[in-house]
Amino acid sequence: MVSIKDIAKKAGVSISTVSYALNGSPKVTYETTARILAVAKELNYVPNAAARSLKTRETKIIGIFLTDFSGAFYGDLLQGTKETLTQKGYDLIVCSGKQSHRLLPERTIDGAIILDVTFGSEELISYADRGHKLVVLDRELAHPNINQVLLDNKAGATLATEYLIEQGHRTLYAVTGPDGSFDSKQRLQAVTQVVERTPGVKLTVIEGDFNKAGGEQAAAQVMADSGGGAAPGAVFCFNDEMAIGMIDYLARHHPDVRVGEQLHIVGFDNIELASYTQPRLSTIDYSKRKWGALAAEQLLKLIGGDAVEHERIYVTLFKGNSVGGNT
Known part of the structure; x- marks a missing residue:
C-alpha cells in the first residue's frame, strides 16, 4: 500500500x-x-482512514446495529437514519452479529444506534463508560452517554387489545415476538394489564418470532383450539409479518375461515405488505422513517456534546377491515 x-x-x-x-x-x-x-x-x-481517525478522533461514520436484516421492517427505518446523517456529512454502515461489536472499541465509528439483542445491556454500559456515544431503540438504560428513542409499545398494544374487546371479543390470543425482545415484553405487559381489568376476557399467549413462519404456527395453534370448527375469538400479532403469515396459512389450509368475520386479526408496524392483505389488516401505525431520523439526530447531539432528552415514537391504530368488516 x-x-x-x-x-x-x-x-x-x-x-x-x-x-x-x-x-x-x-x-x-x-x-x-x-x-x-x-x-x-x-x-x-x-x-488510510484508520490512521486519520486516530489523529482527528472522528471517522464521520455512524453504525446502526440490527439483530438481522430479514423481513420488510427495516427499509424505512434505515432510510430515515441515512437521510439525516447524510445532511450532516456522516456516512452510515449497517452491522449485524457479535463480530461487528468490535467496531465500537476499535473506534471505527463515531457512535452507534442499537436495535440488536446480541448486545447485552452491561456491554453497552461498558462502552458508554469509555466515552462511546450510543442511542438505543430496544431497551431502557440510564447513562449520560446513552440516549433512548423508543416506540410507545404499551400504548400501541393497549389500543389493539381494547379495540378487539370493543368489538365484542372475549377470547383473545396474543402472538409475541422472540424471547428477549424488549418491544415484545412491553406489548405483552400492556395486553395483560388490559385483560386483567376487563372481566370475562380470556387471554392465550402464543410464543412467536416476529417472522412470517411464527404467524403460520400460531394460526395452526388457534385452529387446533377450535377443534376443527369455526376459528375462535381474535388475535393480536405483535408485528405485521406474523399477522400476514397467519392470514396466508388460513387461506391455504382453512379457506372456509373468513378473516375479519370469524377470526379477527390486528398487527403492529403497518408495513407496506400489510396494505395488500385481504381483508386489509388493522395494525398499529407509526413512522419508521421518523424513528430512524430522530435516532440519528439524537446521536449527533450526543457526539456534539449537546443536552438530550429521551424521546418516544408515538403510535396510532390503523383500522383496516380485518375486524368486523370495514371500519
Missing part, C-alpha cells in the same frame, strides 16, 4: 508537507499542493 512517505520521496518534499497538502492546508503553496496531488494520483494513493 502506498503511504505518504512514498509520495514525499517521489515529490521531493517532507512527509509533513505531503500531509498538509493532502488535507488542503494553506501552509503549502498552490503549486506544491498540485504537484503532490499529481504524484498521489500517479501512485494510486488511498488515504
Whole structure:
C-alpha cells in the first residue's frame, strides 16, 4: 500500500508537507499542493482512514446495529437514519452479529444506534463508560452517554387489545415476538394489564418470532383450539409479518375461515405488505422513517456534546377491515 512517505520521496518534499497538502492546508503553496496531488494520483494513493481517525478522533461514520436484516421492517427505518446523517456529512454502515461489536472499541465509528439483542445491556454500559456515544431503540438504560428513542409499545398494544374487546371479543390470543425482545415484553405487559381489568376476557399467549413462519404456527395453534370448527375469538400479532403469515396459512389450509368475520386479526408496524392483505389488516401505525431520523439526530447531539432528552415514537391504530368488516 502506498503511504505518504512514498509520495514525499517521489515529490521531493517532507512527509509533513505531503500531509498538509493532502488535507488542503494553506501552509503549502498552490503549486506544491498540485504537484503532490499529481504524484498521489500517479501512485494510486488511498488515504488510510484508520490512521486519520486516530489523529482527528472522528471517522464521520455512524453504525446502526440490527439483530438481522430479514423481513420488510427495516427499509424505512434505515432510510430515515441515512437521510439525516447524510445532511450532516456522516456516512452510515449497517452491522449485524457479535463480530461487528468490535467496531465500537476499535473506534471505527463515531457512535452507534442499537436495535440488536446480541448486545447485552452491561456491554453497552461498558462502552458508554469509555466515552462511546450510543442511542438505543430496544431497551431502557440510564447513562449520560446513552440516549433512548423508543416506540410507545404499551400504548400501541393497549389500543389493539381494547379495540378487539370493543368489538365484542372475549377470547383473545396474543402472538409475541422472540424471547428477549424488549418491544415484545412491553406489548405483552400492556395486553395483560388490559385483560386483567376487563372481566370475562380470556387471554392465550402464543410464543412467536416476529417472522412470517411464527404467524403460520400460531394460526395452526388457534385452529387446533377450535377443534376443527369455526376459528375462535381474535388475535393480536405483535408485528405485521406474523399477522400476514397467519392470514396466508388460513387461506391455504382453512379457506372456509373468513378473516375479519370469524377470526379477527390486528398487527403492529403497518408495513407496506400489510396494505395488500385481504381483508386489509388493522395494525398499529407509526413512522419508521421518523424513528430512524430522530435516532440519528439524537446521536449527533450526543457526539456534539449537546443536552438530550429521551424521546418516544408515538403510535396510532390503523383500522383496516380485518375486524368486523370495514371500519
